[in-house]
Amino acid sequence: MRIVGEVPHPSYKISILQNMGRFTLKIESDAIEQSYKLRESDKIQNASDVIALVTSAFLKKVDRVFLDLGDNLMHLLDLSTEDDDDVPMVEGIL
Numbered sequence: 001m002r003i004v005g006e007v008p009h010p011s012y013k014i015s016i017l018q019n020m021g022r023f024t025l026k027i028e029s030d031a032i033e034q035s036y037k038l039r040e041s042d043k044i045q046n047a048s049d050v051i052a053l054v055t056s057a058f059l060k061k062v063d064r065v066f067l068d069l070g071d072n073l074m075h076l077l078d079l080s081t082e083d084d085d086d087v088p089m090v091e092g093i094l
Contacts, residue, residue: 005047007054012062014054016047023050027062032069034062 001024007014013028023044025036038044044053 005051007051009059016050018047023047025050025054029066032066032073034065034069 001017001019003015004018004023005016007016011029015026015028017024017026021040023038023040025038027034038050038053044050
């Protein structure tokens with residue numbers, strides 16, 4: 001996998017990676033990241049095509065997801081500091 005492009009942004013690090021017929025749009029914010037895997041197609045053939053998908057409307061949705069992920073991370077960290085007896089044991093996948 002190699003980095004083939006970047007999208008400038010004041011808050012996020014946005015990278016475009018390419019590997020074996022796929023592009024990955026990776027958006028990083030501190031300890032959290034979002035990745036979107038895109039197959040090469042008639043519409044997506046190069047890094048410029050992926051960059052064109054990063055619109056202000058898309059980034060507003062990315063903002064909301066980062067807020068939710070941040071809340072989940074904070075909740076996870078809060079749970080990890082509680083007494084083991086207070087945290088229910090989870091079996092399998094929910």
